[in-house]
């Protein structure tokens with residue numbers, strides 16, 4: 001079942017483009033990541049999905065409900081964390097929690113207490129006494145109150161320390177295991193790769209690629225850096241793609257059997273060798289580098 005689906009969803013801000021003809025399907029029970037350069041349109045898509053701004057054209061559905069006409073009933077089912085967390089500065093954290101409980105029907109005080117503990121939130125502080133990351137943690141807690149079936153998170157780890165990032169990932173994985181759905185935007189390609197089932201990349205308002213990260217079909221290969229007295233034609237023969245050559249230093253992508261590779265270099269005089277798996281960043285960084293659309 002599609003939890004989120006859009007049909008040529010577009011939003012422009014006068015002459016500024018926001019998002020153009022976005023078609024996505026987010027399946028029930030998956031963690032779907034959304035990445036792209038600054039200004040690409042990630043927050044615009046999220047804000048349009050949640051009816052904070054109206055689409056210029058096209059349409060979208062969440063839980064099969066129209067994002068514009070049925071937004072209030074959608075919001076009852078969705079937890080949301082904005083990229084920039086803003087609260088009235090004098091308000092206490094515990095009051096925000098109580099306020100949220102007031103409009104979330106199905107919450108468990110025990111679960112809220114356990115989230116407060118895991119996220120190390122001090123409920124007796126006022127919002128203006130909290131750091132950026134601690135404010136973000138309050139927003140994350142708020143989004144989880146009432147056990148929503150869908151979480152929409154705009155750069156949720158921005159500002160969180162590594163331990164809190166891990167705690168958040170554990171929470172998201174637990175939600176996924178319970179059959180819930182997570183849609184998140186991020187600038188951290190490593191976090192997306194580790195966490196998400198699928199990822200879409202948006203650039204200059206359009207989705208330009210979608211990748212199944214948990215699929216066994218994708219073969220990222222290995223990045224090999226090799227230094228030694230090795231003929232270039234040997235590298236040309238075994239490499240899938242040469243990335244750089246500098247004197248006797250070679251950097252290339254290798255896609256074959258690693259045991260064969262190790263044996264094939266054994267007769268050369270090797271000074272240095274590093275082998276690592278190619279990752280999402282290796283594959284997607286090109287989309288960040290080419291600023292102009294061809």
Ligand SMILES: Nc1ncnc2c1ncn2[C@@H]1O[C@H](COP(=O)(O)OP(=O)(O)OP(=O)(O)O)[C@@H](O)[C@H]1O
Pocket residue numbers: 013016017018036037038039040041042043044045083
């Ligand atoms: N209120 C607005 N008025 C006019 N233009 C806007 C407005 N909000 C966003 N835009 C434009 O829409 C485009 C997409 O912005 P958006 O904030 O969605 O990008 P983003 O992918 O979330 O960026 P970032 O990674 O920097 O948060 C940008 O070109 C931006 O200048």
